[in-house]
Amino acid sequence: MTFSFFWLQIPELREDIRVPDYCSVGKSEHVEMNAWFGPAATLTPAHYDPKHNLLAQVFGTKFVRLYTPIMGRKCLVPHEEGSLLFNTSQVDMEDPLVLAKHPQLLNLPYVDILLTPGTLLYIPPQWWHMVKSLSPSFSVSFWFE
Numbered sequence: 001m002t003f004s005f006f007w008l009q010i011p012e013l014r015e016d017i018r019v020p021d022y023c024s025v026g027k028s029e030h031v032e033m034n035a036w037f038g039p040a041a042t043l044t045p046a047h048y049d050p051k052h053n054l055l056a057q058v059f060g061t062k063f064v065r066l067y068t069p070i071m072g073r074k075c076l077v078p079h080e081e082g083s084l085l086f087n088t089s090q091v092d093m094e095d096p097l098v099l100a101k102h103p104q105l106l107n108l109p110y111v112d113i114l115l116t117p118g119t120l121l122y123i124p125p126q127w128w129h130m131v132k133s134l135s136p137s138f139s140v141s142f143w144f145e
Contacts, residue, residue: 020054020120023144032143038133046076046089046130051143053123057115060137064113064121065093065130072128075104093130115139 013035023031032051048069055064067076076089091102099106115121123129 017140019142020056022054022120022122023052023142026052026144028145030144032141034141034143036137036139036141038137040133040135040137042133042137043094044131046072046091046093046128048072048087048126048128049123049143050087051125051145053125054142054144055115055121055123055131056140056142057117057119057121058138058140059117060139061117061134062115062137062139063132063134064115066111066113066123067108067128069126069128071108075102075108076128077102089128089130 014033017033019031019033046065046067072078072089077091079085079088079090091105092098095101113121
């Protein structure tokens with residue numbers, strides 16, 4: 001099991017986090033954990049992760065929007081393959097003119113989810129998602145293969 005740099009900075013916190021049993025259904029026992037602290041209005045642009053992701057909301061509330069892999073690649077204008085941000089959309093979803101600038105988003109299907117304390121969300125590999133904190137919040141991602 002590997003831990004993000006955060007766990008090295010605050011090892012006491014790592015002792016309070018247990019890896020969910022769901023992570024053991026993968027091909028590997030290797031689980032990456034990342035902690036996400038932030039104030040209200042923190043926005044993670046639409047992107048996808050290459051691994052299975054269990055996102056656990058510890059406190060605060062977050063809004064998550066999910067898009068399928070095919071539709072996300074087709075409509076969310078990812079950065080060029082080979083670039084550092086190849087898995088991240090160039091579309092600013094917070095722009096009030098986003099639909100005028102990107103009319104392909106008008107019929108793009110999505111699922112909206114509200115994460116509250118104690119909620120665990122499974123995000124499959126390659127599924128596009130954007131995340132916005134609606135309040136100060138803390139969550140933990142468990143990435144596994």
